[in-house]
Amino acid sequence: MFIKENLKMAIDSIFANKMRSFLTMLGIIIGIASVIAILAVGNGAADEITRTFSDIGATTISLNANDPEQSGDLISNEDLNVLRDSIDEIRYISPNETTSGNISSVDESRQAVISYGTPDLQFVSQSMSSTLVEGRYFNQVDFDESQDVIVIDEDGAEALFGTTDVIGETLRVTVAQSQMNLRIVGVVEGSFGDMQGAFDTSQIPLFAAMPQSTLGNQVPQMAGMDTVSIEVESTDQIDTVSSQVVRLLELRNNAVGDNVYNATNFLQALDQVNNVLSLFINFIAAVAAIALLVGGIGVMNIMLVSVTERTREIGTRKALGATTRTILVQFLMESIILSLIGGMIGLTLGIILSNIIAGALDIVPIITLGSVALVLLFSTAVGVFFGIYPARKAARLNPIDALRYE
Amino acid sequence: MIEITDIEKIYKMGGETVRALDKVSLKIQEGEFTSIMGPSGSGKSTLMNILGLLDRFDNGRYLLNGTDVSDLSDAELAGIRNKEIGFVFQSFNLMARMNVLENVMLPLVYGKVPYKERRRRATEALEKVGLGNRLEHLTNEISGGQKQRVAIARAIVNEPSVLMADEPTGNLDSKTTEDIMRIFQELNEEGTTIVMVTHEPEMAEYTKRIVHFRDGVMKKDEQLTPKQIPKREVE
Ligand SMILES: Nc1ncnc2c1ncn2[C@@H]1O[C@H](COP(=O)(O)OP(=O)(O)OP(=O)(O)O)[C@@H](O)[C@H]1O
Numbered sequence: 001m002f003i004k005e006n007l008k009m010a011i012d013s014i015f016a017n018k019m020r021s022f023l024t025m026l027g028i029i030i031g032i033a034s035v036i037a038i039l040a041v042g043n044g045a046a047d048e049i050t051r052t053f054s055d056i057g058a059t060t061i062s063l064n065a066n067d068p069e070q071s072g073d074l075i076s077n078e079d080l081n082v083l084r085d086s087i088d089e090i091r092y093i094s095p096n097e098t099t100s101g102n103i104s105s106v107d108e109s110r111q112a113v114i115s116y117g118t119p120d121l122q123f124v125s126q127s128m129s130s131t132l133v134e135g136r137y138f139n140q141v142d143f144d145e146s147q148d149v150i151v152i153d154e155d156g157a158e159a160l161f162g163t164t165d166v167i168g169e170t171l172r173v174t175v176a177q178s179q180m181n182l183r184i185v186g187v188v189e190g191s192f193g194d195m196q197g198a199f200d201t202s203q204i205p206l207f208a209a210m211p212q213s214t215l216g217n218q219v220p221q222m223a224g225m226d227t228v229s230i231e232v233e234s235t236d237q238i239d240t241v242s243s244q245v246v247r248l249l250e251l252r253n254n255a256v257g258d259n260v261y262n263a264t265n266f267l268q269a270l271d272q273v274n275n276v277l278s279l280f281i282n283f284i285a286a287v288a289a290i291a292l293l294v295g296g297i298g299v300m301n302i303m304l305v306s307v308t309e310r311t312r313e314i315g316t317r318k319a320l321g322a323t324t325r326t327i328l329v330q331f332l333m334e335s336i337i338l339s340l341i342g343g344m345i346g347l348t349l350g351i352i353l354s355n356i357i358a359g360a361l362d363i364v365p366i367i368t369l370g371s372v373a374l375v376l377l378f379s380t381a382v383g384v385f386f387g388i389y390p391a392r393k394a395a396r397l398n399p400i401d402a403l404r405y406e
Numbered sequence: 407m408i409e410i411t412d413i414e415k416i417y418k419m420g421g422e423t424v425r426a427l428d429k430v431s432l433k434i435q436e437g438e439f440t441s442i443m444g445p446s447g448s449g450k451s452t453l454m455n456i457l458g459l460l461d462r463f464d465n466g467r468y469l470l471n472g473t474d475v476s477d478l479s480d481a482e483l484a485g486i487r488n489k490e491i492g493f494v495f496q497s498f499n500l501m502a503r504m505n506v507l508e509n510v511m512l513p514l515v516y517g518k519v520p521y522k523e524r525r526r527r528a529t530e531a532l533e534k535v536g537l538g539n540r541l542e543h544l545t546n547e548i549s550g551g552q553k554q555r556v557a558i559a560r561a562i563v564n565e566p567s568v569l570m571a572d573e574p575t576g577n578l579d580s581k582t583t584e585d586i587m588r589i590f591q592e593l594n595e596e597g598t599t600i601v602m603v604t605h606e607p608e609m610a611e612y613t614k615r616i617v618h619f620r621d622g623v624m625k626k627d628e629q630l631t632p633k634q635i636p637k638r639e640v641e
């Protein structure tokens with residue numbers, strides 16, 4: 001029979017019992033709305049996390065030596081040189097540690113976060129920019145000879161001296177009760193940039209960087225290398241370089257199989273976060289699936305009622321020439337349209353819902369064409385799956401039995 | 407055009423068997439207006455449903471326009487019901503959510519007739535039964551007599567070779583009954599073959615032939631001159 005007639009009949013019959021149809025759709029509406037909301041918010045969150053992590057650096061390997069009994073002695077400066085020389089993919093390698101301390105000029109004294117490492121620290125440090133505005137970073141000679149040098153940022157220079165023209169000035173640095181007088185050799189870009197002066201920064205610690213060798217001479221517990229950051233050329237080198245680094249260190253330190261050295265990266269962390277996220281999504285999806293199942297059973301139930309109520313109608317239609325197939329298509333169409341309308345209401349509701357949730361979480365919900373197609377396909381499938389039995393029941397009715405039905 | 411030979415229909419109810427039709431043989435020619443008479447339970451409806459291909463029979467042979475219907479599939483039977491047979495039921499059996507025109511177009515929908523053609527033919531059929539001015543009414547907005555006229559329009563819209571009516575006036579008053587019978591007579595004069603079931607002798611008098619039934623057996627087959635109904639304007 002013609003699709004248009006079937007469509008009209010289905011819609012007429014759905015609207016003839018508005019309340020009943022709506023209640024029937026409710027399960028599907030809830031199921032679809034939650035599917036859409038989950039997908040939108042989940043994708044939005046995943047996107048947000050990925051963006052955050054790739055800002056930090058997807059080409060950074062974090063190397064850890066963890067032996068509680070031998071802390072500090074597990075990675076030597078010599079190890080770093082060997083690693084750098086034997087693994088071509090390593091661009092930068094440096095201990096990447098921070099400690100808190102105090103920095104004072106003649107006029108000012110401030111809390112500070114002090115990073116220390118090799119000269120490569122400038123490229124792997126997350127606490128300070130690598131863009132110089134004045135002077136130079138501390139270099140290999142500074143490191144090898146444990147020179148008393150320090151690099152600060154613009155914000156620190158402004159706070160301590162009121163200017164960024166501070167090359168050659170001396171700072172008194174106090175870390176773990178040890179005092180050092182260090183010469184400023186470079187100033188890097190400040191993290192507050194244009195926002196400087198917009199609010200009171202006096203309580204915020206300053207940032208500074210210095211050679212680990214210099215600090216280690218004064219504060220022996222900071223001479224050891226526990227955490228080393230390695231920067232590689234591209235993301236796809238991370239896995240091979242990680243295992244090469246660990247293997248080489250194990251060989252050099254007679255620690256094969258001891259599980260002392262650990263190389264992790266942000267991709268792994270990202271994977272972990274995504275795993276948790278997808279676990280959460282799967283859980284809610286299971287709840288949504290149950291709602292859809294219940295909705296589907298509701299559709300089946302109402303269609304069975306409808307078939308019984310309309311037995312005489314079916315008999316009449318058969319008398320007028322409707323075939324088994326025509327009746328089947330008619331009732332199947334009705335259950336599909338019923339679920340599809342439910343799906344579309346659910347879709348609308350889900351979009352509204354995801355915007356509300358995403359707004360509260362401060363992320364952007366992502367509703368893809370794919371997820372819209374998915375839910376529409378899904379509600380059609382629910383209509384077919386749960387409609388086929390009632391429709392077959394209707395279609396197989398014997399004309400005379402149907403006509404005689406009271 | 408209708409030829410049944412030794413038709414039997416047996417219902418088994420628990421241990422009991424009911425012979426609703428017992429070796430019934432009957433021939434109906436084109437252009438006849440036949441009424442099937444008999445007391446309640448005599449098998450009139452059973453015969454009608456078999457003739458209308460709504461029900462199957464247990465023994466015997468049924469040739470419709472020369473075709474043996476027992477060889478046909480369900481889909482083929484549906485096709486013949488659609489094209490060759492028009493049904494008028496006692497309780498009208500109109501589609502509640504459709505308007506008058508849509509009801510009459512329904513057999514044409516199943517016959518895959520295009521919309522414009524459907525509309526034209528349905529309007530024509532409704533004009534024939536005097537309802538040309540009620541096309542858009544819903545079926546719950548018209549009287550019982552009008553409903554039955556819609557049902558008649560629906561039955562004739564596909565120009566079937568036979569019109570079958572099972573107690574078509576059973577739910578109507580005597581004035582409306584006359585209107586319906588007049589329409590049947592007019593249709594018959596135009597060449598439509600009609601078979602009508604009734605248990606009221608007055609109704610049978612309007613037809614050309616009466617077949618009497620009792621306990622599933624054909625008792626008498628009489629020809630008569632139909633009683634004429636005075637022409638009257640139907641509203
Ligand atoms: N589906 C059925 N199952 C069992 N017995 C049936 C069935 N249909 C009809 N019968 C029996 O067959 C016999 C004939 O029934 P039928 O309906 O043909 O009678 P009828 O002449 O049309 O009667 P009425 O004038 O009351 O409509 C009756 O005895 C009835 O009980």
Ligand SMILES: [Mg+2]
Nearest residue numbers: 450451452572
């Ligand atoms: Mg009967």
